[in-house]
Amino acid sequence: MSDNIIINIYEARILAKEEIMNYFNERKMLMKYEIYDLAVLGCGPAGLSAAVNASIRNKTVIVIGSDYCSPPLHKAQKIDNYLGFPGISGADLLGKFMDHFRTTGIELISSKAQVINEMEGAYSILVQEEVIQARSIVISIGIPYRPTFPNEEEFLGKGFGYCATCDGPLYKGNDVIIVAHSNEGETEANFMAEICNKVYYVPLYKNPGKLDAKIEIISNKPAELITSQFVEGIRMKDGTEIKADGVFVLGGETAPDRLIPGLEIEENHIKVNRQQETNLAGVFAAGDCTGQPYQVAKSVGEGLVAGLNASKYVSRLTRR
Numbered sequence: 053m054s055d056n057i058i059i060n061i062y063e064a065r066i067l068a069k070e071e072i073m074n075y076f077n078e079r080k081m082l083m084k085y086e087i088y089d090l091a092v093l094g095c096g097p098a099g100l101s102a103a104v105n106a107s108i109r110n111k112t113v114i115v116i117g118s119d120y121c122s123p124p125l126h127k128a129q130k131i132d133n134y135l136g137f138p139g140i141s142g143a144d145l146l147g148k149f150m151d152h153f154r155t156t157g158i159e160l161i162s163s164k165a166q167v168i169n170e171m172e173g174a175y176s177i178l179v180q181e182e183v184i185q186a187r188s189i190v191i192s193i194g195i196p197y198r199p200t201f202p203n204e205e206e207f208l209g210k211g212f213g214y215c216a217t218c219d220g221p222l223y224k225g226n227d228v229i230i231v232a233h234s235n236e237g238e239t240e241a242n243f244m245a246e247i248c249n250k251v252y253y254v255p256l257y258k259n260p261g262k263l264d265a266k267i268e269i270i271s272n273k274p275a276e277l278i279t280s281q282f283v284e285g286i287r288m289k290d291g292t293e294i295k296a297d298g299v300f301v302l303g304g305e306t307a308p309d310r311l312i313p314g315l316e317i318e319e320n321h322i323k324v325n326r327q328q329e330t331n332l333a334g335v336f337a338a339g340d341c342t343g344q345p346y347q348v349a350k351s352v353g354e355g356l357v358a359g360l361n362a363s364k365y366v367s368r369l370t371r372r
Contacts, residue, residue, distance in 0.1 A: 098339025101355025211283030
């Protein structure tokens with residue numbers, strides 16, 4: 053593998069900030085506002101609470117979530133400790149949250165943030181090759197990231213990554229493996245099929261579809277990365293090996309400190325203070341991603357605090 057392949061968007065952010073600014077500027081998404089006061093990452097209880105409370109304070113808000121908000125809550129058969137709704141099912145409680153959210157008219161886009169960069173006093177959020185800009189961010193992406201492979205951190209940027217569309221051009225003409233936790237990986241796999249010599253697709257979900265005919269689907273489950281100085285492929289649970297120049301894990305929740313470089317993590321959770329502030333100016337966090345207990349009431353309360361304090365932060369910015 054040539055050295056240029058190990059250069060990814062995270063390293064490029066440091067080495068060539070002007071180029072990255074151009075990259076983001078070319079992909080600015082045509083949204084309702086050119087720049088939002090607040091972008092909320094995640095549409096579970098914490099994210100919806102943050103968005104609603106910021107909107108009430110006349111802030112422009114956008115929520116970046118998935119098609120299926122808060123799967124853990126949706127699957128809960130009975131909730132007895134959410135005040136005012138004894139015995140309610142998780143699906144019904146989430147439905148009430150969504151009904152309230154819809155009354156506000158806040159924008160919700162079904163996607164996931166891939167990379168975030170701070171540029172010129174605002175945050176640029178890469179979402180499926182497009183960019184959303186916001187003055188502040190609330191991270192509410194749920195339970196902490198659980199690695200697919202045990203040594204991911206060691207080989208990040210050395211043939212291993214989490215965003216195929218970000219790093220794809222670096223692998224043009226090479227062989228890559230895409231391990232996908234959901235069908236969200238199919239779009240990126242199809243993109244890679246256009247520029248790579250060979251794409252192997254390892255779905256960790258049922259019934260994959262909408263894939264380019266050139267993509268080879270692997271039904272076995274992955275066990276570990278094959279590595280030397282760089283990633284050389286993956287070994288499957290049945291012992292077979294697939295060799296490639298790059299491996300991407302897609303569709304799982306991105307580790308927050310990889311999403312926003314420099315974000316402080318403590319015991320595998322985002323470190324926040326009582327105001328839900330992180331160590332980065334204008335970046336707040338709420339819900340399960342900040343630590344236990346993993347409870348709906350705690351998430352809603354932290355979302356409220358994060359939304360209010362993000363609103364105050366933006367008001368101070370705009371008064372300058």
